[in-house]
Amino acid sequence: MPKVLIVAEHSGGRLNQSTARCVSCALQIEGNGADVVVLGQDCAAPAAEAATLRGVARVLSVQRPENAAPLAAVLAPQIAALAAGYSHVLGPSTTFGKDLMPRVAALLGAGQVSDLMSVEGPRRFKRPVYAGNAIVTVEVPDSLPVVATVRTASFKPAGAGGAAAVEAATPGAELPGHTRFVEQRGGGGGARPDLQTARxxxxxxxxxxxxxxxxxxxxxxxxxxxxxxxxxxxxxxxxxxxxxxxxxxxxxxxxxxxxxxxxxxxxxxxxxxxxxxxxxxxxxxxxxxxxxxxxxxxxxxxxxxxxxxxxxxx
Amino acid sequence: MQCHTGARNVQKIMVCLKRVVDYNVRIRLKPDNSGVVTDGVKMSINPFDEIALEEALRLRERGVAAEVLVVGIGPADCQQQLRTGLAMGADRAILVEHDDEVLPLTAARVFLRLAEREQPGLVLLGKQAIDDDCNQTGQMLAALWGRPQATFASKLEIEAGVAVVTREVDAGLEVISVDLPAVVTTDLRLNEPRYVKLPDIMKAKKKPLETLTLAGLGVAPAGGLRTVAWEAPQARQKGAMVTDVDALVATLRDKGFFN
The missing domain is CATH 3.40.50.1220 (TPP-binding domain)
Known part of the structure; x- marks a missing residue:
């Protein structure tokens, strides 16, 4: 039976809506629900938020100072260690997930389904290629975990109404010190609604x-x-x-x-x-x-x- | 940030070039839906990889790097794109010949072997290829190599064994600092690639282009993703034209907006 792990995206103490969209995608793979992993320095708030999403079975919270910024090189080995118990690992097809998930896939010796736009079966998916000029159906063999980035525009966000347990997790992984966060510079959005979630x-x-x-x-x-x-x-x-x-x-x-x-x-x-x-x-x-x-x-x-x-x- | 001319930070930069259907070609599916039409179609260097090469050449020209190596994987025809890379200014090229589909994980394993052999201080490649739009190879190479990655770069500064990279992310710009060697994947606004001049094309013919094979490098094609079907996307229907703002507003209200 498939078992799905979703890598949550969050910033400023809030869960990004892309996570709720990944949950909807996961429910089409395994209808009983998915686990969500939230990695951060202090990510109690986004973890609690993830626990309220309908379709989330369990939230794993990985809190450590090294996870303060979402550095792929630091997060990937922790996710790869947690992935052992799962058949599918999903992240959003945002710059966060696009940066991180291929690194996870390579550590697992697996390929990646990028921009997953529809679930045709537990291991069969559609995705766009050539800037959306063609759509391919891809299949992942049983021998490998499915690692995918979810094209968020293709899935509606899962609603509230869930009450999953939040558990602390401490994946055993050696974290590299070769990558350092320097700064984040805000974009042009200002106080306007977020482009990715606006009506x-x-x-x-x-x-x-x-x-x-x-x-x-x-x-x-x-x-x-x-x-x-x-x-x-x-x-x-x-x-x-x-x-x-x-x-x-x-x-x-x-x-x-x-x-x-x-x-x-x-x-x-x-x-x-x-x-x-x-x-x-x-x-x-x-x-x-x-x-x-x-x-x-x-x-x-x-x-x-x-x-x-x-x-x-x- | 200043560069220390003379004291080179990076001996060698390896740039990965993918051969893809040219940016300007209108993509068509084959009649039997077995893929897209590539016969008789103009092929080019993946535009993001071209930006990667341009950045490598500028680093060499500023004295930050000594040598620029371009590498590719694919059929013998890929020599054309590598020759174009040499004409742009790369010093030498390696083609790893392979006639079948190359998945990003396979590409990453090949580039890992080449990185182990060539020991580059920096690997540059496009953030994605405009054919499969995967956006995976650089990150996978960095993982297998156990080195840092800086994806979606719009600015790259190198000093004292460290690269400071400005990345284009959903929330704006993010700056990270990574120890070298590292893998940097390039975004659109990092630079504008130079045009190739005729004399450079002539010169490029004399530059070394080595040919290797997947098997020779000890790499087996990655299993995993299998493409089982191709189809055309669902096209949006052309809608109605309106002639003035009043009609536009009426239509919007009719569709349930601004009521």
Missing amino acids: LVVSGGRGVGSEANFALLYQFAARIGAAVGASRAAVDAGYVPNDMQVGQTGKIIAPELYMAFGISGAIQHLTGIKDAGLIVAINKDPEAPIFQVADVGLVGDLFTVIPALERALA
């Missing part, structure tokens, strides 16, 4: 034209309570910081509403939004590829459309 997302591309012009999007987003994203072109041009990038190499998101302003719609961008509920595109160029996938399109100048939208929604 509404307003996004800008090269058509926005400048860093200063992005103020128009920030103001509109604040008005409607939306997070702000951007295309790679806007990030490369220096209009906004990297953590706002949506797409193949940025964030993969699934908001209920995605409003794209001045984004042409390269396939690498579209792969980041294909699970959005409703895609609205505003672009001056009627030939922009984004109109081929948008649910609602408006050919127009974003600098007149946004103020008009604000007035209409006021």
Whole structure:
């Protein structure tokens, strides 16, 4: 019978929502529930939060000073040691999980299923390749543990209502001293809703034209309570910081509403939004590829459309 | 951060180059759904690996490193991409010939053997390849090698046996410091790779390109993941166009937003 271990992501004392999405994925592999491991210096709060998720059987809390920052080289040997009792080890396909899980897989002598988007069987999964231009079904043999990163946009977060036990765990692993955390610099989000979990997302591309012009999007987003994203072109041009990038190499998101302003719609961008509920595109160029996938399109100048939208929604 | 010219920090940098379908090619599935069409399709160096090579060349040019070695795994045709790497400025190349699919864990095991043989002070490669989008090989190599990893690098500074790496993460930027040798995987904004000039292509033909085999290195292809089916993604349907903001707002309200 499968036994699933989920590696929790957390920061600032809060569990990241990606963990609840991994729980939903795990329940499709083994319906009776999954264990969650939380590693940190002082991670009692996120561990308690994980214990409330419906579908979590047990929470393992690994607290030690070395786990203060999520360094893959430090966390991986501890997770690999804990993995011995499990058939599946899942982490989120966020930068945290993408960094960490392949290191865990290699320590276990296993491959990894990256960006797991659907469960076809306990050892059979679908995942996107070529920036989402093709989908492959992969199978992991019984002889190896399944190590996977879960494409969070493909799974709804597990709800509350669980009451799992939290147990302290002390995996026996030698931790390297060759990797040190220096600092974390916040991104461009400010007080806005988190891009990866927001219901509404307003996004800008090269058509926005400048860093200063992005103020128009920030103001509109604040008005409607939306997070702000951007295309790679806007990030490369220096209009906004990297953590706002949506797409193949940025964030993969699934908001209920995605409003794209001045984004042409390269396939690498579209792969980041294909699970959005409703895609609205505003672009001056009627030939922009984004109109081929948008649910609602408006050919127009974003600098007149946004103020008009604000007035209409006021 | 200053660099100590003359006192090199890294003797050798190993850069891993993967041959992939070119970034600009429109990907098509084969009619029998056995994979994507690669016959007659333009192949290139994985763009993230090209950024890795550019960074290695700049480190050598700044006197931080002495030698840049490019390595690849795949069929004999991969020589083309390694030659391009040599034309960009790498000093020599190694191709590990293998005609079948190369899983990231297999690639990591091959690169481990090459790292043991070549003893690089730094291994640079792209954070992911744009074909399988796995984002695994660098981390797996670091694990097998027992060395640090710094993934998704957007800035790399090297001094006194230590690399200080700025990483692009979901929350913004993270800075870590790792002892060398280390594996660094490169993100998009680390640099802009140079263009290859014709005389450099001529010069590259004379640079050494060694050919090895998986078996010769004592590496067996990793078992594990087996791809059993290919399919086209579910396409989103093209929706309706509206002609003005009022119609857009009406549509949004009709869909349940802003009511």
